[in-house]
Amino acid sequence: MLGKERARKILEEAISYSTSEETEVHITGGKHWLTRFANNYIHQNVVQKDYSITARLIEGKKVGIASSNVFHDEYLKDAILKAQEVLRNQIDDPHIVPLSPPGEYKEIKNAYDAKTMEFTPRQSAEEVEHVIKKCKKNDLIAAGTLSLGDNVVTLMNSKGTFVYHAWTDVGFTLTTINSEGGTGYSDYYGTGIDEIDVENLTDIAIKKALLNKNQIELPPGEYPVILEEKAVASLILFLSSLGFGALSHQEGRSFMKADSKITGENITIIDDAYKKETLGLPFDFEGVPRQKVTLIENGIATGLVYDMKTAHKGNVVSTGHALPPPSTRGPFPLNLSLLPGNISKEDIIQNTDRAILVTRFWYDNVVDPKKTIVTGLTRDGIYLVEGGKITTAVKNMRYNNSVLEALSHVSYISNKLKSIKKYGLTIACPAIKIDKFKFSGLSA
Amino acid sequence: MDRKLAELALEIAQSEKADYCDVRVIRIMSEAIDVKNGSIDGVKRETDVGMGIRVLFDGAWGFAGNPDLKPNKVEIAARRALEIARASARLRTDKVKLAPAKRIEDKWISPRVIDPFEVSLEEKIEFLLKADKEMRKVKDIKITTGHMDFRKECKIFLNSEGTFIEQDILHTGSGISAMAVNDQEMQVRSFPSSFRGQFKTEGYELIKKLNLEENACRIAEEACALLSAKQCPEGLRTIILGQSQLALQVHESCGHPTELDRVLGSEANYAGMSFLTLDKLNNFQYGSEQVNIVVDATCPGGLGMFGYDDEGVPAQCKYLIKNGILVEYLTSRETAPVINKLSNGTMRADGWNNLPLIRMTNINLLPGNISYEDLIESTDDGILLCDNRSWSIDDKRLNFQFGTEIGWKIKKGKIAGIVKNPTYTGITPEFWNSCDAISDKNSWDIWGTPNCGKGQPPQTARVGHGVSYARFRNVKVGVGYAG
Known part of the structure; x- marks a missing residue:
């Protein structure tokens, strides 16, 4: 892994090659192992390693950006020269803002687990072997992944900013398939290999698949639903891209209306890179310390995330949410949580007279950005809950709902958060019960 | 070196x-x-x-x-x-x-x-x-x-x-x-x-x-x-898909389900499987007789064009769907023997840091024999849907829903104004069997999709889809905004 002192030397050397007024250089990368299995055997098994350096140079109102994954030895200078070449041929950017001065950030402890990177492909295969044996014993077919890796993001600029963060990540996903084609699912995302409770996760997926037989067909329409954590995360994720960033708000595209009620009072959503379920980078890709931002508090739109450019325009301070340059999508929250309630998931089910329990959604996509209408399908087990118990499996269905409207009809929020990783975001969600949720059609 | x-x-x-x-x-x-x-x-x-x-x-x-x-x-x-x-x-x-x-x-x-x-x-x-x-x-x-x-x-x-x-x-x-x-x-x-x-x-x-x-x-x-503009109405309608929207329709509901690795379960945990099980090869009425689809890595201009795939197999052109019948899958050297064939050269990797997977090359809907003008003129009451805004399809590639930027109302063979927020939904084989006309080569072009996702770790492929315009009957529209 690229250590802090070696990173500092590379970045210092890179900046020394620049003749521009302002220079910012960052490196991202790491090594990742992924063992993939399907049909009860390992069919794909890979290790990937890559680091990339990106330079952003500013001269007057011109900016030049270039990236390269070749920056050892004499190639480091080339990477900077490429950015300079872009800058020379560039036209003025009237909205340019100067680079960030140094800011203090609190380091995130326990983000790197050295033991994880000692885990061998053989050990991964052994874990998978155990999963497959258990599934076979239940006449199920197993498909899934076991992954682990290390990551580095480090940035330096000519104003004296130097930031560095390294972390490990692990993931386990399991799909179980029964003889009728009904499926079950479980997953885990975290920091260290020892956190993965393979035994329990396999049991969850097995139980779901065994339950997912003799599916009944329910007519499309409005139903109460209990969404498990991963299904909730699918909906929350869209709010991040549709309106939590300041750029979408400044352009009039966001659903966020300052100090207005936009969801039910029991909904609070925050972005916090320091929260244990949503650990992230302690700084952003401009080197600005990342702040905790409350986006929706008790149903009221309270905050947005900013980078330097949108903060300058909004006459506020950056919250440290810049993406890598050129960052045309603007600032983005990457560590979202929907805050938990005070009832267990089991008790939500027990307190429910009739509802559809959803394991997860699939292929969700935005139908109407400003109204936050999203469509998608259920997957890997939906079940009818009647009289406080799961009674039968249900055929998959397509939904079309406004996320904000759905979050205005939440009657229960579970007391435990689960971390989910998707599209580069970490989202921690509880399970929730929504009293009105529209299903528009049947699916496979 | x-x-x-x-x-x-x-x-x-x-x-x-x-x-x-x-x-x-x-x-x-x-x-x-x-x-x-x-x-x-x-x-x-x-x-x-x-x-x-x-x-x-x-x-x-x-x-x-x-x-x-x-x-x-x-x-x-x-x-x-x-x-x-x-x-x-x-x-x-x-x-x-x-x-x-x-x-x-x-x-x-x-x-x-x-x-x-x-x-x-x-x-x-x-x-x-x-x-x-x-x-x-x-x-x-x-x-x-x-x-x-x-x-x-x-x-x-x-x-x-x-x-x-x-x-x-x-x-x-x-x-x-x-x-x-x-x-x-x-x-x-x-x-x-x-x-x-x-x-x-x-x-x-x-x-x-x-x-x-x-x-x-x-x-x-x-x-x-x-x-x-008025909201796109709800109900069963005749629709005509514009070129780039038809390209995405082919991509999601014809390209992905014919990938043999999906059919065999390799993607069960992530991208999903396919409704096109092996028993359907050569005897499944995928679409109407108008529907002819090829996998063609040799197609000039197509974003999925190359000389050789990432297993060194030469670029080829094969029918996937002929006169509406499924006749081929996208294959690799590992999967082709399952159907007693040689690879048709569709193994592609996203750069050097990923292993090759079965990916679309250029999946082309061949042109029909009616001009675009006649296609519109022969439509009594319908909507022409152009340029994708939203897409979603289930993990077996059956239930899809798309939204487009604009809908052009067609009344008595003429374009008669616009509707906003059009969406349509369907079940793949029902939809393709409802296709009753495809416009000719004069309105045919190949469209690039540079962001096709698949695999774990995730990979992005660059693929192409040659299409013209196509008409479909009794399609459910307006569902995204229903209720």
């Missing part, structure tokens, strides 16, 4: 008695230019270099990606790939056996007239800003964007069967969009298609043919008009 390093990796794999090994060394150069509201939004150039080593040992696979093109690092990576393959072999059931492939020695360069990396950045930016200026002349337009993307991939492929291939593939893309916003909604129109525009395996000459500036004002006016 690259060849020597690749040979070193091969030698190590062979010295350790690997059943098979292939090595790709890839050098990618890319440039992305974004303008917005009359100024630069971002310009970035990127270089990406590395080697991918795939080893089959004792009938099981291992793969290592390595960015360090130095002999000692190549050796470490090759041994890692072997170590991983040995671990995989613990859990194999049957040994992987590859369909035979010819030994090849060749060099292939994709056709181009003008190298975009030789065109000045200033010229490119100016070109986009001219179109941007035209869009901003329209009152009430809030956001305008323009994009250009160029990507040159130079790669060598070697395998332990003696094949050596060099390829140089150039992709070019560009497009513009205009957004009108009010308190309640936002409406976007794009040209020539949404999500960064049209992409082809061509050079800078593509940019000159796109006529961005000429269409800029029109799409801006359409975006504004959509704000006050």
Whole structure:
């Protein structure tokens, strides 16, 4: 892994090659192992390693950006020269803002687990072997992944900013398939290999698949639903891209209306890179310390995330949410949580007279950005809950709902958060019960 | 130098008695230019270099990606790939056996007239800003964007069967969009298609043919008009899909379900499986007799065009669906023997750091025999749906829902105004069997999809879809906004 002192030397050397007024250089990368299995055997098994350096140079109102994954030895200078070449041929950017001065950030402890990177492909295969044996014993077919890796993001600029963060990540996903084609699912995302409770996760997926037989067909329409954590995360994720960033708000595209009620009072959503379920980078890709931002508090739109450019325009301070340059999508929250309630998931089910329990959604996509209408399908087990118990499996269905409207009809929020990783975001969600949720059609 | 390093990796794999090994060394150069509201939004150039080593040992696979093109690092990576393959072999059931492939020695360069990396950045930016200026002349337009993307991939492929291939593939893309916003909604129109525009395996000459500036004002006016247009009605309707929307319809509901690895369950945990189970080959009425679809990696301009796939199998053109019947799957050397065939050359990897998967090349809906004008004229009551805004399909590729930027009402054979927020939904074979007309070659073009996702770790493929216009009966529209 690229250590802090070696990173500092590379970045210092890179900046020394620049003749521009302002220079910012960052490196991202790491090594990742992924063992993939399907049909009860390992069919794909890979290790990937890559680091990339990106330079952003500013001269007057011109900016030049270039990236390269070749920056050892004499190639480091080339990477900077490429950015300079872009800058020379560039036209003025009237909205340019100067680079960030140094800011203090609190380091995130326990983000790197050295033991994880000692885990061998053989050990991964052994874990998978155990999963497959258990599934076979239940006449199920197993498909899934076991992954682990290390990551580095480090940035330096000519104003004296130097930031560095390294972390490990692990993931386990399991799909179980029964003889009728009904499926079950479980997953885990975290920091260290020892956190993965393979035994329990396999049991969850097995139980779901065994339950997912003799599916009944329910007519499309409005139903109460209990969404498990991963299904909730699918909906929350869209709010991040549709309106939590300041750029979408400044352009009039966001659903966020300052100090207005936009969801039910029991909904609070925050972005916090320091929260244990949503650990992230302690700084952003401009080197600005990342702040905790409350986006929706008790149903009221309270905050947005900013980078330097949108903060300058909004006459506020950056919250440290810049993406890598050129960052045309603007600032983005990457560590979202929907805050938990005070009832267990089991008790939500027990307190429910009739509802559809959803394991997860699939292929969700935005139908109407400003109204936050999203469509998608259920997957890997939906079940009818009647009289406080799961009674039968249900055929998959397509939904079309406004996320904000759905979050205005939440009657229960579970007391435990689960971390989910998707599209580069970490989202921690509880399970929730929504009293009105529209299903528009049947699916496979 | 690259060849020597690749040979070193091969030698190590062979010295350790690997059943098979292939090595790709890839050098990618890319440039992305974004303008917005009359100024630069971002310009970035990127270089990406590395080697991918795939080893089959004792009938099981291992793969290592390595960015360090130095002999000692190549050796470490090759041994890692072997170590991983040995671990995989613990859990194999049957040994992987590859369909035979010819030994090849060749060099292939994709056709181009003008190298975009030789065109000045200033010229490119100016070109986009001219179109941007035209869009901003329209009152009430809030956001305008323009994009250009160029990507040159130079790669060598070697395998332990003696094949050596060099390829140089150039992709070019560009497009513009205009957004009108009010308190309640936002409406976007794009040209020539949404999500960064049209992409082809061509050079800078593509940019000159796109006529961005000429269409800029029109799409801006359409975006504004959509704000006050009527909502697309709900119900069963006749629809005609415009080219770029039809391309995505083919992509999601014809391309993905015919990938044999999906059919066999390799993607069960992520992208999903397919309703096109093996028993359906040669006897499943996928669509109406009008529907003829080919997988064609040789199609000029197609974003999925190449000389050889990432297993060294030559580019080919095969029928997937002939007169509405499923007759072929997309295959690899590993999967083709399952249906007693040779690979049809669709194994492709996202750069050097990923292993090849079965991917679409160019999945083309062949043109019909009615002109576009006659297609409209012969439609009594329908909606022409153009340029994608939203897409979603289930994990077996049956239930889909799409939204488009604009709907053009057709009344008594004539375009009669616009509707906003159109959506439509259907079940794949029912939908394709309801296709009763496809317009002819005069309105046929190949459209690039540069962002096709699949695999774990996730990979992005660049694929093409040749289409014209097609008409479908009794399709459920308006569902996204129903209730």
